[in-house]
Amino acid sequence: MRDGGSADEQSAVRVLQLGGVRFTYVVDGALAMVPGAFFPAIPAAYWTEHPEVLDAKGRVTASAGGLLVERDGRSLLVDAGLGVATDPVEIGGEPVAFSDSGALPDTLTALGHKPEDIEAVAFTHLHVDHTGWAFVDGRKFFPAATYLVAAQEWAPHGRGELIPGAPGRAEVIEPLAGTHQVIGDGDEVFPGVHALVTPGHSPGHTSYVIEAGEQRVIAFGDVFHIPAQITHPDWPSLPDVDAAGVLAARRRIVEELERPGAIGFGIHFGDQAFGRVRRGTDGLLRWEPVEAEAVLPAPRVLGD
Structure with a gap:
């Protein structure tokens, strides 16, 4: 199976092996966002000039799932x-996004894992497309x-506030109330994994830095x-709750991504989830995909 994916395709289940750590994008399903609705601040000319980032229906292709990190049998x-x-x-x-999802349990099984094998689940944030299989x-x-x-x-969830993009209280928030462990910025939440609290998209959105020998994801x-x-970085997304926070979060993450040996994982980046950030001669930063082995095809694909 080819190792190079495309931004306009739903992601295959891909594996990256670094420094004794195995990273697997456990894909749950397919997403497609309506450009002008989900990204209202992006000029229409951008999409016209970059048709390669859109699917046959003119939608922004993405995927949903989780990043499985395996180290020393954990x-x-x-x-x-x-x-x-x-x-x-x-x-x-009016439609903002489309989905065909629900494959994560089958993807885990195909990878040789059972739900009880997972020792910890670290949430980047409590939106529906990141908490779907929590309960x-x-x-x-x-x-x-x-x-x-x-x-x-x-x-805010603990105070009973309704947060845009959050899952149902009865389905996720209430059962999570008694079962979660709170973490903070800089905490080592798993061996070699540190939290970076990067609010903006949500009140306490969190990124994770995973050490892998001389490299890090x-x-x-x-x-x-x-x-x-x-x-x-000034182009927001519709669900962002704090524009200034998003800009600060992006600056912090770019600083991390520009460090030697850094590889990013963009969970919604189509079939280019793993990549590096490079600065061109024009001074602009760009995503440079990193090849990762496709061990399974995309489990769900939205029809044309």
Whole structure:
């Protein structure tokens, strides 16, 4: 199976082996965002000039899932996918995004893993497309796992506030109340894994830096939804709750990504989830995909 993916394709299940650590994008399903609705501040001319980043219906292709980190026989999962979802997301009667999701359990099985193998689940944030398999019928889907959430992310949920993009309280927030462990900026949440609290997209959005020998992987969640936002950090996404916070988060993550040996993991970057940030001769930053072995094809693909 080819090792180079495309930004306009849903992600294959890809593996990157670095310094004794195995990173696997455990894909849950397919996403597609309506450009003008999900990215209202991006000039229409950008999409016209870059048709290669859109699918046949003119939508921004993405995927949902989690990053499985395996080290010394122990397993951490960063995020838990979208869960079973096939209905479009609408605002004011107009579609914003489409999905075909729910494959994460089958993907784990195909990789030779069971839910009880996962020792910890570290959430980047509590939005529906990152918490989908946290609970099933009120019970932890990963029964042996410690669920890790930044204190800053949990605080408004703990006060009973309704946060845009959050999952249902009965389905996720209430069962999570008694089962999660709060973490803070800089905490080592798993061997060789440190939290970077990067609020902006959500109240306590958290990125994770995973050490792998002389290299490191930065799982930055929704700090960036698409590679173009690395080049144009002033381009927000519709679900962002704090524009100034997003800019600060992006500066912090870019600083991490420009360090020697750094590789990023963009969970919604189509079939180019692993990559490096490079500065061109024009001074602009760009996403440079890193080849990762495709061990399984994309489990779900939205039809044309």
